[in-house]
Amino acid sequence: MIELDAVTKTRGDHVALRELSLEVAEGELLALVGGSGSGKTTTLELVNRLLEPDSGVVRLGGRDVREREPAELRRTIGYVFQGVGLFPHLSVGRNVGITCELLGWERSRIEARVVELLEAMALDPELAKALPTALSGGQRQRVGVARALAAEPAVMLFDEPFGAVDPPTRDRLQQLIEERKGSFTGLFVTHDLAEALRLGDRVAVLHEGELQQVATPDELLANPATDAVRAFVEVGRAAAARFGSGP
Amino acid sequence: MSDAWSQLPELLAAHTRLALASLVVAVGLGLPLGMLAHRRPRVGRAIVALTSVIQTIPALALLAIMVPLLATLLLPSIGALPAFLALVLYGLLPIVQNTLAGLEGVDARVVRAARGVGMTDRQRLRMVELPLALPVVMAGIRTATVWTVGMATLSTPVGAPSLGNLIFSGLQTRNHGSVLVGCLAAAVLALVLDGLLRLAERGARPGGGRARVVFPLALVGAIGLVAMTPLLSSAARSPLRIGAKTFTEQYVLAAILEDAAEGAGADAEIVSSLGSTVAFDALADGAIDLYVDYSGTLWSTVMERPTEGVSRAEVLSGTERWLREEKGIELLCELGFENTYALVMRGDESLGSIDALAARAPELEVGGDYEFFERPEWRALEGTYGLRFREQRAMDPSLMVEALARGDVDVIGAYSTDGRIAVHGFAVLDDPQGVIPPYDAVLLARPGLTTDRPELVAAVRERVCGAIDAPTMRELNRLVDAEGRSPADAASTFR
Known part of the structure; x- marks a missing residue:
């Protein structure tokens, strides 16, 4: 469904991604992990054409994304942003329904969809009238997920969406994603190994722009393919042990 | 003061019209330019640099530059158009810069x-x-509003009526009440418009509601409409437009001409405080119908002829012929007095003649109006008598006489008909070499006026031609300058 074929991307004189090839099957959620500067976010941005590759091809459903208008392509892809990125001057309801609005849905249909999503995200539908500034950090992040899901996209991209929320809220948010797995094909970027293992059908490890290993959570823990993966797994285990959660 | 109040509604309307029209166009141009600058950084730098350069031109100079510029383009060079263009250009910078800054400040x-x-891209914008970006953009528009309303007062010398008329003529005729009324009205207008725009911006913030944006903007629109009404009602008739330059004598003479025209049953209006060459260009263009100029000024400044050794009669007949043949302007008649530039000293210290002055000049300071030291007559004086002063100061003509009286300067280049010369007991120095040309006051009519309105021209001629001698003129000037009466009031004593 999502297919990156030998994609290279340089930013300035720094190689952000080198010859990356990766496939996400229909209905699969692939977790993408790695340290800072490993190329995780760059990978996501190549899928919805926020960035263009220097070489290589990105395909969705077998079709080269460059054949499609960027704006039109992005309306078919749900994107949950790092740091949420809600529009501060628009109500929560309009934030959630913005992609539907851009797609030209009827107003009543958008309103119904907004209520449905807010309820699904365990938010009071009355909040639709509020401005994002009136919400807590966890509530804002749920609105961000609701906005990404609103236009019923077949493809979802998550860019470290829960990095800045407290652990209990984070747990509930992860649960919301878990419940929806299978209804979309997705890439989930995180630097948190525990989150990757919980949500990913498979986990891909990036290190300094190069793909180290793609494997199921069990296999990744059992047989780390490179030193970089081993180090990442060790650090993740140590953290999990300290806080008493995770694998 | 009461004179100032009676002119206020009309001038305020003209001022508002000019400022709002300029502002609307400046916003209409500035917003897209700011957006373009944001989208294309390289173009943006050029746009911002250009608008900044415009801003460094002094406001009065920018207005003055518009006159010859428009004349070169064969457009009306006097009146609302040059003022409008200069104000639009001046208002661009804060709008462009704030639009750019506002867009770049978005998270x-x-x-x-x-x-x-x-x-x-368009939806995102x-x-x-x-x-x-709106709060920052609106701050820019509000800055432009205050600037434009303030700078519109400077459009008076290019022939666009504004609250500046009260300020310029008030300064000239020492009518401080009139200056104050003009300044206060401009300040109140600026504050009201600024306040309404601020309300609209507040209303546009999230949760504000449409009415809170629309209502203040509708009020701004209503102010504009009210300011438009005199324009609509007076569009049908065309009053006789009488020009006046920026000194007392000119205001008084314009008032006498207005009086004469109205006595003959015509509507007349005074376009006052025009720059010296602006008045002439306005007459040649037909933007004004009548005004009084001086043969020597025309001879030396407009025709650029040498002034030494020509007789009064030669200057007069030469000027008359040149105006008729080159410009189609009719020199209707002489009024009956001369007003020449004269070098004037305090009576008790007078050296009698310019010859004697030349020897002492290196110890003395001389004052003159803004154009005095640039005029050919001054260069001729310097050349012929070898005048070299310790220092020369250009200053406003209304302040010059006081400066001499207080001893701030020792000599001034004044007008010989200035009523204050006698009041202060000043002495006019002789010009034994005859360098300063004779300045007969002459009444000029725009091309075609005599053909268009023969009875009116005849009536005005009847009233003023040869009827004002030098003592009369000095007395009329004195009434304004020394006794603080309005030019119209002084003119009414002339029958």
């Missing part, structure tokens, strides 16, 4: 989200960037 994550949810 990069929000911009990325706007792209990510599938907005096109309209739905996200502009609304978020």
